[in-house]
Amino acid sequence: MPFHDLNIPYSSSQPSSALSHTLLFASELGYTTVALSLTFAGKLPSTPPPIPVSTLSIPQSLTILTRLTITISDASQNHRLSSFSPAYNLLALRPTTEKALQLCCTSLECDLISLDFTQRLTYPIKFTTVAGALNRGVRFEICYAPGISSSTSDDRRNLIAGATSLIRATRGRGIIFSSEARNALGLRGPHDVINLAQVWGLGQERGKEALCEEAGKVVKLAGMKRTSFRGVVEVIDGGGTSASATVRPTNEGGAEGRKQQATTKPAVTTQRAERGKGNEVVPSNGTKRKASVSSLGGGVSTTHDESEDKPLSKREMKRRAKKARMEGKAAGPDDTHPTDGAQDTTATSEFPIKHEALADSSNKVPKKKS
């Protein structure tokens, strides 16, 4: 069960032993992925300061990511966001006013929106603003440690008030929990956090979702944004498996290739929140978005594919059969081509219309067998 804690603050003044201690405790509690976060307010420095991950002693089961959190109070600070984001695995924004929140939700490029719940929420969080963010694939974060580890009841009240209002506005979707723990004492076990979420109204499955799957989605989406071109082309280490021995039907191969692509596909559901992410994968031919999204989930059901939710229409099935035939024909003689770095998403490989740039590599996808 991959539990994520995507906010452990890092400050350069902190001794690294304390941070290593916190990381050890996190892995002891059961977390598998952790993000170290640098916070900036106001003026951003000219170059993004690095987070020295290598100097820390990291426990084995833990994966460490880096993250930048920027406090936004007005509209003028956003001009350099895009230049900073590649230096970190995640980018989070912390709006302090309602206008800033609206700005973050609708226009600014980020992976997470994190509100500071130690301050009293002076404005109601509206469903419309939040929906805009969820559509784009931006998720909301609730940081529990400042409220938990403080002794004043005000902090706790603000945390509970803010958290419940956020949960109400998002209707439980697109929320992740993270600690923002200054030291190891602020961390809580993952099931404890899930229980808190339930007490605050998140509902049975959503609490667990909030910790594992949603956080995983955030990380994967952030990775996709950074390494791949709009989710279409992603350079994966080739591996160089010789494909001569196995001739696989393209569908299965397609499904394999899809699995290897770190399954960035969100579950293809009819929910609006997910469509934002589905749209990230833009096929390079001219099919409409909806068709491409549903065809992502398709392929042969030999591999357990959780992204196939909708029943296929006849038209879709016919189209796929035709693709499979064409791919089978074209890929047959090209069995022995070694894979080089570039690979398509299966969405593109399944389409019979071969885009010029991808014509060569489209055959290589199906044959890869890990």
Next chain:
Amino acid sequence: MVRLKHRYLLVNILFPDLKNAPSAPRPKGVDELPYAIQFHQPSSDRMNAKLLMQMIRNGVSELFGDYGSGMIAGSLQVKYFSQATSTAIVRVSRDHYRLVWAALTFATHLPKPVNQACVFQVVRVSGTIRKAEEEAIRRARLSIRRAKRDTKTAQKVGGSADGRAAELNEDKDINLEDVSGFADGIDDADEPGDEDESD
């Protein structure tokens, strides 16, 4: 017959703050203790079940007010508390166990005479106390094996202990998933007797 249904929470008390740790005489080489042991230290001798109960009651009253206190008052009981393993089994009524659980999450340190910073972690929620006990025993065993293995690997860095390699390999079978025990969630089903109830 209406049966009062309970939930038994198995709670671990963890001490991440090493400087103010509870065990009074610190052996010299304490920093070389593997972390698994350091976090699961024994609690101070002054800590007992009654104090824990008071702490929970205060916590619930602070978080959930009079409503919360009233709801859990009838059935709240600390069934088991061990200082050595810093483990406790708390019984709560089934409908309101989340209140107690939340109160434990919000707790930051042990109460007055002890006053140590700690982290409470609920490890198992069970409908029967038997399952909670079994889980406690299983965890204790696992943590012993893990501690042994960690000290062995620490020692092994110094000298080559080939004879122990075999033993170490055995211990590798414990994957740490087991220790955290979260592979299948931590809720246990209701008591088997409940099926017969007709309410």
